[in-house]
Amino acid sequence: MRSETGTRVLGTLAVAALAVLAVMALVVTPPDVNQQDAVRLFYIHVPLATVMYVAFGITALASVLYLLPRTRARKWDLLAGASAEIGVVFTGLTLLTGSIWGRTTWGVWWTWDARLTTTALLFVLFLGYLALRRTTGDTDARAKRNAIAALAVSIDLPIVHKSVEWWRTLHQKSSLLDEETFLHPHIHGSMYWTAMLGIGAFVLLFAWLLIHRYRLALLADRVEDQGLERAIAERRAEVLTGAR
Amino acid sequence: MWHDAAVMAGKDLRIELRSRVATNQVAPFALLVLVLFAFALDPDRGVLARAAAGLFWVAVLFCALLAIQRAFAVEATDGARDNLRLSGLDPAAIFLGKAGAIAAELGVLEVLLGAGVVVLYNRALHGPALLVVTCVLATIGLAAAGTLYGALAAGLRVRETLLPLLLLPVVAPVLLAATRASEAALGGSPGDGWPWVRLLGVFAVIYVAFGVVAFGPLLEESS
Amino acid sequence: MDRVVVHLHAVVSLLGRFPALAGVDLDVAAGEVVLVQGPNGAGKTTLLRACAGLVPIVDGEAVVLGHDVRRDRRSVRRHVALLGHASGLYEDLTVADNLRFVARATRAPGGASVQDTLDRLGLGGRLSGVQVGRLSAGQRRRVAVAALLLRRADLWLLDEPHAGLDAEGRERLDDLVRQTAAAGTTVLLASHELERARPLASRVVAMAGGQIRAEASAGVVGVA
Amino acid sequence: MTHVGYLVAGYGATFAVLAAYGAWIIGKKRALARELPPEERDPRWH
Numbered sequence: 001m002r003s004e005t006g007t008r009v010l011g012t013l014a015v016a017a018l019a020v021l022a023v024m025a026l027v028v029t030p031p032d033v034n035q036q037d038a039v040r041l042f043y044i045h046v047p048l049a050t051v052m053y054v055a056f057g058i059t060a061l062a063s064v065l066y067l068l069p070r071t072r073a074r075k076w077d078l079l080a081g082a083s084a085e086i087g088v089v090f091t092g093l094t095l096l097t098g099s100i101w102g103r104t105t106w107g108v109w110w111t112w113d114a115r116l117t118t119t120a121l122l123f124v125l126f127l128g129y130l131a132l133r134r135t136t137g138d139t140d141a142r143a144k145r146n147a148i149a150a151l152a153v154s155i156d157l158p159i160v161h162k163s164v165e166w167w168r169t170l171h172q173k174s175s176l177l178d179e180e181t182f183l184h185p186h187i188h189g190s191m192y193w194t195a196m197l198g199i200g201a202f203v204l205l206f207a208w209l210l211i212h213r214y215r216l217a218l219l220a221d222r223v224e225d226q227g228l229e230r231a232i233a234e235r236r237a238e239v240l241t242g243a244r
Numbered sequence: 245m246w247h248d249a250a251v252m253a254g255k256d257l258r259i260e261l262r263s264r265v266a267t268n269q270v271a272p273f274a275l276l277v278l279v280l281f282a283f284a285l286d287p288d289r290g291v292l293a294r295a296a297a298g299l300f301w302v303a304v305l306f307c308a309l310l311a312i313q314r315a316f317a318v319e320a321t322d323g324a325r326d327n328l329r330l331s332g333l334d335p336a337a338i339f340l341g342k343a344g345a346i347a348a349e350l351g352v353l354e355v356l357l358g359a360g361v362v363v364l365y366n367r368a369l370h371g372p373a374l375l376v377v378t379c380v381l382a383t384i385g386l387a388a389a390g391t392l393y394g395a396l397a398a399g400l401r402v403r404e405t406l407l408p409l410l411l412l413p414v415v416a417p418v419l420l421a422a423t424r425a426s427e428a429a430l431g432g433s434p435g436d437g438w439p440w441v442r443l444l445g446v447f448a449v450i451y452v453a454f455g456v457v458a459f460g461p462l463l464e465e466s467s
Numbered sequence: 468m469d470r471v472v473v474h475l476h477a478v479v480s481l482l483g484r485f486p487a488l489a490g491v492d493l494d495v496a497a498g499e500v501v502l503v504q505g506p507n508g509a510g511k512t513t514l515l516r517a518c519a520g521l522v523p524i525v526d527g528e529a530v531v532l533g534h535d536v537r538r539d540r541r542s543v544r545r546h547v548a549l550l551g552h553a554s555g556l557y558e559d560l561t562v563a564d565n566l567r568f569v570a571r572a573t574r575a576p577g578g579a580s581v582q583d584t585l586d587r588l589g590l591g592g593r594l595s596g597v598q599v600g601r602l603s604a605g606q607r608r609r610v611a612v613a614a615l616l617l618r619r620a621d622l623w624l625l626d627e628p629h630a631g632l633d634a635e636g637r638e639r640l641d642d643l644v645r646q647t648a649a650a651g652t653t654v655l656l657a658s659h660e661l662e663r664a665r666p667l668a669s670r671v672v673a674m675a676g677g678q679i680r681a682e683a684s685a686g687v688v689g690v691a
Numbered sequence: 692m693t694h695v696g697y698l699v700a701g702y703g704a705t706f707a708v709l710a711a712y713g714a715w716i717i718g719k720k721r722a723l724a725r726e727l728p729p730e731e732r733d734p735r736w737h
Contacts, residue, residue, distance in 0.1 A: 004735070022702060036693040041701045048705070067461075089712055093705050100701045104694045121413055128410040135400050139484075140523060141464075148458045149396055149410070152389075155454060156414050159447055163417035166439065167424065209713060215735050216720045223726050228484060235489040238676035251571045255557070255564075262598065263559035323555025326521055327614075330544045331572040464540070 010208045017201035024194040038104035043194055045097040047202035048090050049119065055087030055206065056126065056154065063150035066143060077143035078217040079210075080150055081133050084126055086209050090202075091123045114168035121160050125153045139224075245340075248333045252341020257348060259318055266349050270310050274353050277303040278360045287365075296365040297426035300357055301419050305386070307353045308415075309408055311346050312390040316398045325399070328463070335460035339391055343455065347387035354379050371429030374437045378429070381444035382422040388451035389415055395462040418447055470497045472622055472653040473518055477527035480510075480517045487513035489677035490527065500644065500654040502668035503679075504661060510677040511657035512552070515624040518655060519547045532621055548620035550628055554611040558600035562590055562610050565599055569614045581617070588613045588639060604631040612640060623647060623654040629663050641667060 025043035032039035062080035065071045098119065102111045110116070132149050135142070260266045281299045285291045292299075319325055328338065361367055369375065393411040397403040421440040428437030473495040480488035487510045495501050503511050516522045518531050520540035529536040534543045556565045566581045585591045588609045599607060608631045615623065625644075629637050644667050648654055658664040665671065673681040 018706070022706075026698065026702070031693070037698060038694045040698055044702060044705050086712075089708065093708060096704055097701050100697050104697050121416055124409075124413040128406075128413060131406060131409060132396065135402065135406070140525075144461050144464075145396060148462060152392060152396070152454060152458070153414065155450055156417070159417045159443065159450070163420045163443055166443075167420055205709065209709075209716065212713070212716045212720065216716055216723070218735075219720060219723045219727070223723055224484070226727065228481075228486070231484065232479065232486040232489045235486045235677045247574075248572070251568065255560070255568045258564060259557055259559045262561070262564075318557060318559075321553050321555065323551055323553030324557065325555075326516070326519075326549060326551060326553075327555040327569070329521060330519060330547065330549060330618075331569070332545045332574070333572050 007208060007211050010204065010211070014201060014204035014208050017197065017204055021194065021197050021201045024190070024197060029191050029194050035105060038101060041097050041101045041104070043198045044202075045094060045101060046195060047198040048094040048097060049115070050199050051202045051206045052087055052090040052094055052119070052122070054203065055083045055090060055210075056122070056157070058083040058210070059087065059126075059150050060154035063147035063154075066147040067151070074139075074143065074221065075214075075218070077146055078221060079214055080146065081130075082213040082217050083210055084129055084133075084150070086206060086213055088123065088126050088130060090206070091119055091126065094119050095123060112168060114165045117168065118161050118164045121164070122157070125156065125160075129153050139221075245334050245337050248337030249340040249344065252333060252338050253344040253348070254341075256315060256318070256342055256345035260314075260345070260349060265314055266311070266352075270307055270314070270349070271353060271356055273310065274303055274307045274357050275360050277306055278357065278364050282364060292365050293367055296361050296367040297430055298423045299365075300361050300426065301382070301422045303357050304350065304354055304382075304422075305412065305415065305419055307357075308346070308350055308386045308390050309411065311349050311353075312394045312411070313404065313407060315342055315346055315391070316394040316403070319398065325463075335463050336456040338463065339395075339455045339459035340452075342394075343384075343387040343391040343452070346390060347383050350383045350387060351379075354383065367430060369430070370432050371434040371437070374429040374434040374441065375426060377441055378422055378425040378437065378444060381441060381448050382418050385418045385444060385448040385451055386415055388448060388455045389418075392451060392455040392458060392462075395459060398462075418444060421447070471495070471530075472497050472499075472532055473655065474528065474530040475514075475518075476529075478517060478524055478529050479526035480513055480522050480524050482513060482522070487522075487677055488517060488524075491517075491677070491679055493672065493679055495653055495655060497653055498648060498651050500648045500656060500667055500669050502664050502671045503655065503657045503674050504659065504664070504671060505674035505680075509674040511674055512626050513677075514674065515549065515626050515655060515657055516551075518543075518622070519549045519624055520544050521549070546621045547624060548615045548618040548622070549624045549626070550611055550615050551626050552630070554599070554607045556599045556607065556610055556614070559598060561596050561598050562602070562613075563595040565610060566613055566617060569617050573618050584613045584616050587616065587643075589635070605633050605636055608632050609636055609639075612643065616643065621652055623652055625654065625656045625658075627658055628656065629658065629660050637663065 021043060025040050029040070029043075031037045059080045062076040062083065066073070066076035066080065095116065098113075098116045099109050102113070102116070103109050129146075129149050133142075133146050278299065281295075281303075282292055285295065285299075319328060333341075358369070362369060390411060393407060393414065397407045397410060400406060421443045425437040425440040425444070428434055428440070471494055473493060475491050475493040478488050478491040479486060480491075489510075491510070491514060493501075493514075503514060505511055513522055517524055517529065517536070520531070520536045520543040524537050531543045532546050536543050557568070560568070562585070563581060566584065570581055582591070585595050590606070590609055590613060594602075594606065599610060602610065608628075612628070623644075628640055628644075632640060644654055644656075648669075654667075656664055656668060670682070672679050
């Protein structure tokens, strides 16, 4: 049953979960004592940031699997690319919602808040990775290079995270945007459940997007290969047409 | 392995000595960048002096980009790349050799830039131990990550524009850590600088190790 | 002494997505000098580079000097010397610098010394101190041949070797090919210049459309 | 209800971008599927 109905169910589930999230986040949950209703942005900002890391984690894992000779397969390269692209979309949205939230709290569109800065660096890091993926070259060579590039970026993440955190917490205490402060269970019950729902909904959406983006990559790969058989046939026919 | 690395580094450095691109183009460029910063930041309001460490490392970053582009432009002719693969040199040694040559060049440039900062931005040097360690570790980190990304982008038509996009975000933590450590040294409170130096050390170790492992496949695959 | 040095069966090789080799079958025994001739774009250059393990082989079998090229490219390369269109030398380095780098890099055990090789190619005197960038195409080609000699390889892959050489240069090259083939080194030679290359070859194969089309024994003077 | 404008902008933009991205993927997939020979048609592609 891993056919079309499977993903359609997943798709409708994700949309339903997002709808419930919107209602809970915008209406049901109470406003924050000092941020008032701006806190409602958290219900999508935090899940977006969480899924971003999940996506880039999958890219790193798939790249490792591609590099290990035992598990080397085209599909890992395609999965790494698909997950990274979705990851960049989620990173962009995390930055967007973070910036809007910054505007409501500090009146400026961009604050050098530790988490936002790290996210911005992630955005540029993986944009570079995606740019590298788009360059031409023979498929196997390109796939191996993509995997190495993905790992070269991924091993940088903890360093980026640590250095930015030290840099920004020299002056003020840890970032307000931290989900630990936000997801703390003792906060008002409905807020906590809404936050959990948020992460669940966006993970479902991510899964749906990944499956279809992966299939798109598979299809593009197949169309490219299909062209290859034709090219070999034409190549061989070159002599018959008297290519003297 | 170390013999091969020395052979490679020797070749790269000899190319730089003979072609004198480093001395005639990259070094003047480095000083030019310092002067441009001075134009951008009005010198007499003290901003320049305070930002000296940061500006120094931004200038080093730009020079690193040039040195890396140059190091791989030399190998860009497909004949040279074929010979390198056929040469039987161990890829890890090629990586260490090339990174070593770039590190050496950057070291010289840093001394030059250091003098430039002291003279142009009239910042006296303090905490020399911290400064030297910071420069050494940051240079190793930049050379290793730079050589790795130079190989990643090598052989691609768009490598001139792709290399900065790929490399600069990755070495952003080096810029951050090196600047903070240098400011701690210049500001006379070296104690604050040492955690940043540890971070530079971690970065250098990770990217040298990753480069040694990844360079072989990269050399193979760059068409 | 009929050891098969090069065994290619249905080899397919891609340049980007263009199938430069579309199913090549070729067997070359030790000491043979095989001439591969054919029109531009037939795939001659790719064939040589595939034998050297420089181009990914996506299909078929390829065994060179006992090593499977597809699985173990690096060990093939240690025993192979390629003379390509591009000299592959470092323009900023002098002739002597370039050759010293090749000698030290390939750690040619007991290889002919750099000076000796320079003399054999007539590059000994003033030329050795000149930057390769300043040499003429012909001189550059000679330095490339000198580099080839330094490698003491078991398989020579020569791509249009005579191109750019003057009469004296060609004479020296022909002597070198005869001497090395006599010494047991196998030579795969890709060339347009039939009248120049044929006397050297013990066998001629014609190539077109990324495949070996016809085979003709040159049956000619020179190497048996 | 404070910051309504910001909330609408934040939620609206997020859902709009995600919906557009999803639609783009499905659309591109269908377009590419047409290039495959009929026998390779596969439910995964639509």
